[in-house]
Amino acid sequence: MNDTNYIGKATSRVDGPAKVTGAAKYAAEFNVPNLAYGYVVSSPIAKGKITKIDAAEVLALPGVLQVFSHENVPTLALLDRSYKDDIAPGGSPFRPLHSAEVKFSQQPVALVVADTFELARYAASILKIEYEQAGHETDIETKRTQGFEPGTGKTGFVPPPPPRGQADQEFERATHRVDQEYVHGTQHHNPMEMFASTVEYHEGGKLTVYDKTQGAPNSQRYIRQIFGLSKDEARVISRYTGGGFGSGLRPQYQLFMAVLAALELRHSVRVSLTRQQMFSIGHRPHTLQTVKLGTNPDGSLASLHHHALHETSRFEDYTENVVNWSGMLYQCANVKLGYQLAKLDVYSPQDMRAPGAATGSIALEIAMDELAYAAGLDPLELRLRSYADRDQNLDKPFSSKKLRECYHEGAAKFGWEKRNPAPRATRRGNMLVGWGMASGVWDASQQKAAAKVSLSADGKLTVQSATNEIGTGTYTIMTQVAAEYLGLPLEAVDFQLGDTNFPPAPVQGGSWTAASVGTAVKEACEALGEKLLKLAQKMEGSPLADAKFEDVEFVNGQLRLRLDHNQAVVIRDIVQASGETKLEADATAAPDLAKQKQYSLHAHNAVFVEVEVDEDLGTVHVTRVVNAVAAGRIMNPKTARSQVLGSVVWGISAALMEETVMDHKFGRYVNHNYAEYHIPVNADIHDIDVVFVEEEDDIVNPLGVKGIGEVGMLGVAAAVANAIFHATGKRVRELPIMLDKLL
Structure with a gap:
């Protein structure tokens, strides 16, 4: 049993003191x-x-x-x-x-x-x-019939898979049908x-x-x-x-x-x-989406169409994976997905938290809610009847998938079973109360990354990688990983990042940093551990003289036998006995593609939302949110929860507030400031519960971790829109939902 167990424990940010005291310097603060x-x-x-x-x-x-x-x-x-x-x-x-x-x-x-x-x-x-x-031309509405398929696209763009089954014919034969357009306008990151x-x-x-x-x-x-x-x-x-949020x-x-x-x-x-x-400098693109859904007699999905048209610049072909998720999230034999770009006189859009998925999930999940009402089914039951145990886009099994558990645990926490299915049926005084839910799926990626570790004679460990910290908790997570794998106290580890003199790492995006850099830190620590064992075996009277690396563990500042904790050597003593001032090791970690290509690697979530809508004023208050997330091994519940809280806030913001308004006469955004580009304040945010569903996955990466910052946003905006319909009986398909659309 490892007494020095840090991974999985709620740990406060190691960089917190620097941030709150002003010691943390940002790019414009270096004088x-x-x-x-x-x-x-x-x-x-x-x-x-x-x-x-x-x-x-x-x-x-x-x-x-x-x-x-x-x-x-x-x-x-x-x-x-x-x-x-x-x-x-x-x-x-x-x-x-x-x-x-x-x-x-x-x-x-x-x-x-x-x-x-x-x-x-x-x-x-x-x-x-x-x-x-x-x-100039800046209005995507003029491009409805002029879209074109993307060419080379952006790095990471995956064209929609070819149609499967007979989506058109099965839609016409469906028992219940939905055929609607969904729109969200331009959004800016505004860090x-x-x-x-x-x-x-x-x-x-x-x-x-x-x-x-x-x-x-x-x-x-x-x-x-x-x-x-x-x-x-x-x-x-x-x-x-x-x-940053992608900007x-x-x-x-x-x-x-x-x-x-x-x-x-x-x-x-x-x-x-x-x-x-x-x-x-870039934005989440204005996007027009059409979703057509049809059911079998038993309420399962018979047909699914999803088409998206979004803007890009005249000089680049920025593209997003908007519609692909729809062919994966639910079981459906007849699927047709389409994606087009509209060239406009704007700067290129760019990745913005959960790019593509945040856009596509809004349309799909509102359409699923509409289909549930058309079929007379509970929205959760509709999703369970089309639960996908396999990725039909790739025809591969998931490496792990606990979305069903997200549904059940999230619903239980929220109290979903008490929901009155009729719109406008629940009130609190002058407030109409509505409940809505939605699902999400996001890639679980690992990129190539490197790290270096250096252990000094006084037992202090320095870890370096050129990765970034955008507020997600990277400093803390990597400190935990290094402390765990070398059995050192957290205060003995100094994780350093953000310097091109350090070992290379990918950009911090895609929710892949914990998996990518964390694996590199783990492997660098293990390489240093092997050096320490060899040096310990040379010490006079060493209790580890005949031990193999798999026979030992690093715990509480000691290197000891797993089966006999009394046979141990203090790690600091090993370095001092070696005569070296410090011991170093490095590692470059890359995904095991041969293993991973056999599976579909994803994180999932289910979101449940309560809203109150003032019947007279049309104002919306999101009073309660439960977000159940299955994202593999949770490295730090405290920082992970913070990531999901931020994701939920942004989902609420996308549903109710965020909109960059273009004056097409001038081709210019007119609300380009914090006063008029509306985002939530504290008074807009109420109870948010985060549920981490237990999920083990030894395929995604050696740490078993999946990204969490982006999947936590998915489903939130759609769940808010669905809750507003349940409260008011009015379906709004264009975000943000402001009071003018409800009055």
Whole structure:
């Protein structure tokens, strides 16, 4: 029995004190010597070209160092190189300041660099730029008949599987049918920390870049390709990220501009985006979906159609796996899935928490609720009658699936059996009360990652990996893994991340960090453990002289025999006896593809929601949520619960509040600020219960962990919409559901 057991225990964040005391530094908080400031000038038009830039007045201001634009940048940077970041979509990536062409509203068209931020901002406001405006198209509604199938797509895009069975014929023969369109508008990530890059210039042209990103190695590869720099010349650091939600997966344009200015001016430079400019770096795309469902006489699914059309830019083919989940989540022999893109004069959309699945599940799960009412079945019973024990898209078994347990445990916690099925049947005073539910499925992925461990003679362990911390608990989880596998107290472990000088790791996204980096940390610790055993066996009178590695364990700072705990050596003594100041080991972990390709790897959840709707005012209050999640081994119930709480809040936000409004006359988002882009406040959020369903899986990765931050969001928005129908009898198929749609 391992007495030093940390994995699976609720553990407070090891980085918590640094965050609450201000010791944690973010990209715009590194005050390097001799720092200049850049301010981005954004285009006021959505399409056209720049005809004239007059920088004379700006350059005459004392303290202004330079104005960068398409007129001088091409001679300074290798913009004609073919370059892409790790997760770039297909097509031609946007190249800031590359030409006079304007492709979207708020496109960066110039950078003013000055001695102070205030001067740079003022100088940018008086920079004279003239434009020739062209006709633009930003309304996806005009593209309903002009969509086209995606080409190369984005990394990770899986085209919808071919149709199976006879979906059209079986729909016509179905006992009960639903055929509806579902819409959600554009949403923006809006993390609290805005994008910024602080570039420290060193003699000889070397750079240290402090970047707001979800992947320091990805930012490094991006600037190395563009500017022809070596790894040694472009070190990127990102210790903390103040929210990303996918917006930091791709390097944003302030990184290019800051590096460009630093290299040209041979000067340290910081470039920060404003809140308004944060609306010019990508978004969850406006999407139109059609879902057609039909039942057999017994209420099981007979036919399923799901088609999606969403926007992308003119220059990239950003794509999402929107409809694929529908062919997997429920058992159905007759399925037809379709997906198209609409090219518009907007910046490329980008991944936003649970990309594709969050969009697709809303349409599918509202349609399933409609089908339940049409068939006269409880919404939970309808889902159970079409429960899928196998992934029909891939024709493979699931490595593990506890969705049925999510249904049962979530329903029991919520009290679902007490539900009156009739809409408008339950009241609390002037409030109409409704209950709704929905399901979700998300990939359980592992990526290639590396880690290094170093044990000093005083028993302190340093663990390093270039992964990021976007608030998910990475510092804490990796500390727990290292402490567990080397039997050390948590306070003896120092996990370091976010530095390209550390072993490489993938971007932090897709809910794969715990599985990917955690496995690398585990294997690095085991490699160090083998070194420790060999050294322990050389010690005089060693009780472990004849032991094999599988015969020993690391517990409470000791290396001991599993079957005789009295036969032990103190780990610190092993290092000291070796004569070394420290012992090191590293490991690179990759998924076991030969094993995994035989299975479908996914996490699942079931969400139950209660709402109160004011009958007179149409206001909606989400009063109760139960989210039951099956995500393999839960590494830390405390941080995992926090992830699900955040996911639920975002689901409520998507259902009731979040909407980026486009004025198509100007091709510009008009509510590009925190005042008018509505997100929940504390008063909007009430009781949220998180249930972790026990699930063991030795196929997904050696730790048996599945991602949790994204699956926890799925089903929430649909469950809210379904609860609103149960409360009011009014079905709303366009999100967000604001009071004007209910009155």
